[in-house]
Amino acid sequence: MEPIRTIESRTVVIPRENIDTDQIIPGRFLKVTDKQGLGKALFSDWRYDAGGKPRPEFVLNLPEAQGCTVLVAGDNFGCGSSREHAPWALVDHGIRAVVSTRIADIFRNNALKNGLVPVVLDPASHAKLLAAPGAKVRIDISSQTVALPDGTTASFPLDGFAKYCLLNGVDELGFLLSQEEAIAAFESKV
Amino acid sequence: MTAATDARRARTLFEKVWDAHVVRAETPETPAVLYVDLHLMHEVTSPQAFSMLRERSLKVRRPDRTLATTDHSTPTLPRLPDGRWPFYDAQNEAQVAQIERNARDFGVELHGLGDPQQGVVHVFGPEMGATQPGMTVVCGDSHTATHGAFGALAFGIGTSEVGHVLATQCLLQRKPRSLAIRVEGALQPGVTAKDLVLAIIAQIGVGGGTGHVMEFTGPAVRALTMEGRMTLCNMAIEGGARAGMIAPDDVTFQWLAGKPRVPQGAAFEAAVARWRRLPTDDGAVYDREVTVDVSRLEPMVTFGTNPAQGIPVTGRIPDPGAEKDPAARATLESALRYMALTPGKPILGQKIDVVFVGSCTNGRLEDLREAARVMRGRKVRTRTLVVAGSHAVKKAAEAEGLDRIFRDAGAEWREPGCSMCLAMNGDMLEPGQYCVSTSNRNFEGRQGPGGRTLLASPATAAAAAVSGAVADPRRLVEG
Numbered sequence: 001m002e003p004i005r006t007i008e009s010r011t012v013v014i015p016r017e018n019i020d021t022d023q024i025i026p027g028r029f030l031k032v033t034d035k036q037g038l039g040k041a042l043f044s045d046w047r048y049d050a051g052g053k054p055r056p057e058f059v060l061n062l063p064e065a066q067g068c069t070v071l072v073a074g075d076n077f078g079c080g081s082s083r084e085h086a087p088w089a090l091v092d093h094g095i096r097a098v099v100s101t102r103i104a105d106i107f108r109n110n111a112l113k114n115g116l117v118p119v120v121l122d123p124a125s126h127a128k129l130l131a132a133p134g135a136k137v138r139i140d141i142s143s144q145t146v147a148l149p150d151g152t153t154a155s156f157p158l159d160g161f162a163k164y165c166l167l168n169g170v171d172e173l174g175f176l177l178s179q180e181e182a183i184a185a186f187e188s189k190v
Numbered sequence: 191m192t193a194a195t196d197a198r199r200a201r202t203l204f205e206k207v208w209d210a211h212v213v214r215a216e217t218p219e220t221p222a223v224l225y226v227d228l229h230l231m232h233e234v235t236s237p238q239a240f241s242m243l244r245e246r247s248l249k250v251r252r253p254d255r256t257l258a259t260t261d262h263s264t265p266t267l268p269r270l271p272d273g274r275w276p277f278y279d280a281q282n283e284a285q286v287a288q289i290e291r292n293a294r295d296f297g298v299e300l301h302g303l304g305d306p307q308q309g310v311v312h313v314f315g316p317e318m319g320a321t322q323p324g325m326t327v328v329c330g331d332s333h334t335a336t337h338g339a340f341g342a343l344a345f346g347i348g349t350s351e352v353g354h355v356l357a358t359q360c361l362l363q364r365k366p367r368s369l370a371i372r373v374e375g376a377l378q379p380g381v382t383a384k385d386l387v388l389a390i391i392a393q394i395g396v397g398g399g400t401g402h403v404m405e406f407t408g409p410a411v412r413a414l415t416m417e418g419r420m421t422l423c424n425m426a427i428e429g430g431a432r433a434g435m436i437a438p439d440d441v442t443f444q445w446l447a448g449k450p451r452v453p454q455g456a457a458f459e460a461a462v463a464r465w466r467r468l469p470t471d472d473g474a475v476y477d478r479e480v481t482v483d484v485s486r487l488e489p490m491v492t493f494g495t496n497p498a499q500g501i502p503v504t505g506r507i508p509d510p511g512a513e514k515d516p517a518a519r520a521t522l523e524s525a526l527r528y529m530a531l532t533p534g535k536p537i538l539g540q541k542i543d544v545v546f547v548g549s550c551t552n553g554r555l556e557d558l559r560e561a562a563r564v565m566r567g568r569k570v571r572t573r574t575l576v577v578a579g580s581h582a583v584k585k586a587a588e589a590e591g592l593d594r595i596f597r598d599a600g601a602e603w604r605e606p607g608c609s610m611c612l613a614m615n616g617d618m619l620e621p622g623q624y625c626v627s628t629s630n631r632n633f634e635g636r637q638g639p640g641g642r643t644l645l646a647s648p649a650t651a652a653a654a655a656v657s658g659a660v661a662d663p664r665r666l667v668e669g
Contacts, residue, residue, distance in 0.1 A: 026639070027614045031281035034241065082331055082347060084350060160220075173353065183360055187225075187359075
């Protein structure tokens with residue numbers, strides 16, 4: 001993983017609540033045995049019509065959405081299944097941070113393992129972003145803050161270890177592997 | 191875990207299981223290292239984890255704690271005369287072949303296609319006695335919550351974490367908060383665990399349990415069979431909780447006795463004595479508590495596009511106009527637009543096109559019995575798929591003649607698998623079709639692009655099948 005310190009981008013806003021992982025990437029795209037190229041299936045049933053043509057009105061298809069790396073969504077983003085294909089698809093599409101008032105547990109864990117930053121904001125700050133699609137934001141991992149378009153700053157929670165991993169571009173497995181002695185000791189007691 | 195630490199303070203079931211699996215305690219800087227007793231696996235969320243092992247030249251640390259099956263991509267039609275399986279497409283076939291190769295290369299026990307134990311991962315694991323009270327159980331599947339019915343701490347993980355568990359048998363976890371769901375009263379005849387869990391989710395919302403482990407307590411939960419308890423815990427994730435748990439009791443121990451992987455004889459008695467210490471201590475404190483009274487609960491059915499959008503089967507479709515919160519109103523409007531349902535109309539009598547009985551939520555023997563009780567001597571008026579959760583369930587159902595009841599009614603009696611729950615294997619709805627389904631998710635397109643799902647119990651699904659419309663099962667079994 002590449003280290004991440006800041007993310008600066010205009011936002012793409014999907015104001016819906018409870019965007020589930022089946023919307024992020026429908027089940028029929030989970031038949032792969034690798035993780036490459038899933039970005040084309042991102043929000044597939046919202047992005048394309050039954051014939052596979054892009055729906056011009058869907059926000060990700062708008063010209064101004066191209067190149068945006070921050071997705072702002074309604075409450076309870078990423079609920080549903082444990083499919084890591086959801087963050088894989090978002091990251092492959094170029095999204096680096098997801099902003100909501102609540103992010104589902106499994107999705108949040110999966111996102112962090114792929115350098116996708118889950119940003120949970122207070123409702124008032126979140127409402128400012130919902131009201132200003134395409135606004136420029138700056139997310140700072142180190143200070144755990146988002147610079148909002150109105151000049152104010154909002155903070156978000158981030159687990160200390162997850163933050164360390166993001167800032168240094170390291171994954172958790174290395175740490176777990178370094179625990180071998182403790183794991184072996186635990187097993188010998190059971 | 192010694193008697194002395196037990197006595198130190200009153201703890202919940204969840205805390206006891208958590209504490210007993212901490213390899214390294216959490217600090218502000220690092221999460222806890224949590225030991226995993228049982229790692230279940232299927233073909234969809236594991237291939238990239240095995241690729242990671244290969245890239246880093248790692249082995250599976252404890253193949254003896256790893257157990258795999260195939261269920262999502264597998265066909266539910268029987269094997270072809272030439273011995274091949276009728277896969278829907280080449281990708282499904284390649285995915286199944288991949289887990290077979292991975293299991294062989296890494297020494298993992300796989301009960302795949304053609305194996306008499308094969309089944310939906312959350313059906314076959316308990317059947318094998320692999321899931322036991324007090325264990326930590328994980329799987330790359332959000333419905334791993336099912337196994338909490340045995341008093342295990344069981345939750346879904348992503349594929350990166352599947353790799354972590356394969357390599358180290360451990361996960362890095364922050365301790366979740368605890369949420370007690372106390373279920374008061376007794377379920378009326380014809381009202382089941384599925385109705386109960388749909389009612390709970392309707393009350394707390396799809397994100398209501400986020401950050402928490404749920405423990406279901408109270409007389410209505412104690413009165414449930416193991417099958418009912420599995421249905422209840424299975425859908426904890428639909429209320430946002432990664433895990434649901436129920437304290438083990440005599441119902442649990444009787445169910446486990448004699449299962450292949452459960453200790454036998456004196457070792458079983460010793461295990462039961464240990465398991466009896468798991469229930470939440472008097473005076474233990476949960477972070478949150480919710481009470482649900484089920485005395486007047488009716489069969490439930492969902493009308494919308496998330497599992498919290500459920501109403502009694504005798505109820506009316508809610509009116510977004512009555513919703514004051516703009517975000518909630520938009521959510522409701524969007525759901526009704528997708529479902530093409532009219533506010534204020536009774537859900538009873540809503541025409542449907544397909545019925546699906548099966549899944550890790552309701553694909554067990556008791557579920558099939560419930561559906562058969564309604565279908566017996568009647569004819570289905572819609573396409574109806576009945577898919578046993580495992581080969582063991584299928585065999586037991588056939589021994590009781592349930593398959594004859596389904597076939598005589600005109601339903602399709604299929605081979606075990608996840609099937610139309612998530613439509614990965616070609617069992618899917620056509621755009622616009624309505625399906626009363628015993629599965630767990632009514633998300634847009636879940637059962638096929640454009641498909642419309644109404645979640646319900648097996649009895650309600652069977653009633654819909656023989657009526658061609660949403661129907662009240664209580665009217666069909668009493669008469």
